[in-house]
Amino acid sequence: MANRIVSGIKPSGDLNIGGYGGALSQFIQLQQDYDCFFFIPDLHAITVPQPPDVLQRRTRDIAALYLAAGIDPGKSVLFLQSQVPAHAELGYLLQTLAVMGELGRMTQYKDKSDGKSSVSSALFTYPVLMAADVLLYRTTHVPVGDDQLQHLELARDLARRFNQRFGVELFLAPEPIIGMIGSRIMGLDDPSAKMSKSNPNTNSCVMLMDSPELIRRKFAKAVTDSEGIVRYDWESKPAVSNLVEIYAVFSGLSVEEIERRYDGKGYSSFKSELVDVVIEKLVPLQARYHEWIGSPELDRILKEGAQRAAAEAAPVLAEAKRAMGFASF
Incomplete structure (x- = not known):
């Protein structure tokens, strides 16, 4: 079998x-x-x-x-x-x-x-x-x-x-x-808690059916840290590691590829391009959902x-x- x-x-x-x-x-x-x-x-x-x-x-x-x-x-x-x-x-x-x-x-x-x-x-x-x-x-x-x-x-x-x-x-x-x-994708406001719709902070959770404008606003408010280095390390950098993991899921890139891509670039370009890869995946998914739900x-x-x-x-x-x-x- x-x-x-x-x-x-x-x-x-x-x-x-x-x-x-x-x-x-x-x-x-x-x-x-x-x-x-x-x-x-x-x-x-x-x-x-x-x-x-x-x-x-x-x-x-x-x-x-x-x-x-x-x-x-x-x-x-x-x-x-x-x-x-x-x-x-x-x-x-x-x-x-x-x-x-x-x-x-x-x-x-x-x-x-x-x-x-x-x-x-x-x-x-x-x-x-x-x-x-x-x-x-x-x-x-x-x-x-x-x-x-x-x-x-x-x-x-x-x-x-x-x-x-x-x-x-x-x-x-x-x-x-x-x-x-x-x-394990965690809240954008608190990397110690799983991403949940029940969180009273609505910016902590990106829904699959959120608009591109809402997705951008939520990720803009996502917490990071003061180090300014895009590195995957859940023990010492949980907030950034959470964003790296989201990037990996939606881009198909490995963690190592993401770390190399943003080596020395700081968080601004990383978060901006993270939003792009999430939107690039979700917009066509939303369109296909609307086709299926009425079929x-x-x-x-x-x-x-x-x-x-x-x-x-x-x-x-x-x-x-x-x-x-x-x-x-």
Whole structure:
């Protein structure tokens, strides 16, 4: 079996360039070398309340952005999580193997529930659904950021636990793909915090659909440091390193090439040309997005993708149920 990747972007907010660098741009590269299943995890989005019309709009927005960015439905399977019921069914089966203690230790659950008097039980159990998302397709690799490693390790544990308990070799323990350039794009105002739309400083976050004028204004206000040297060093120069990483994602140049290009030039020309490469990438992406979002072809691709995904998932789910002792007719 070829190496296989499963990954997705949750439709719980509009995408910024952090989402592009940490997911979309990497998906484009990965589909050249892997058998890829890219989905929109709309079931995960409802772990917190979502207005139905907003969820529906954002789900189609993300799908259109996948295609606008360069996901090729001829190479990759693109689908909505909710359209493949095997995700939810395997998620429930795996909940019977997960224990309260390990779910309670999940950092993201603790962060998202902190200070709240009431949270959905789905917020507590959603890492098990995440495990089902990848195990269902006998996934070999999962691209993850540092904040998702804990969830992937749970998936690996559940795969091994299932196989051992039921005496089968059904699920693989997928390996992480980490450390790709763009996997950690931070706020333009604070390089210690991930770029986020929830930041009250609107200049900290560049959205994929921002106008060129707005992009220029936001980058003009991006923090740097007093050294005046374009050098990639997250420990001593986090703000500049963040800008270098953004430049690398949007230009296709390596960090070393960027450092050489701006050797002795200071920050003014660097930031100006950084804006140019971001705009050069985003303007045509925005145009392609507008073509896709209004096209019935988008729905056709998602429908066919769900059919292809369901066909891959069905025998794995059936084998899991057989191993657990469920009757089949």
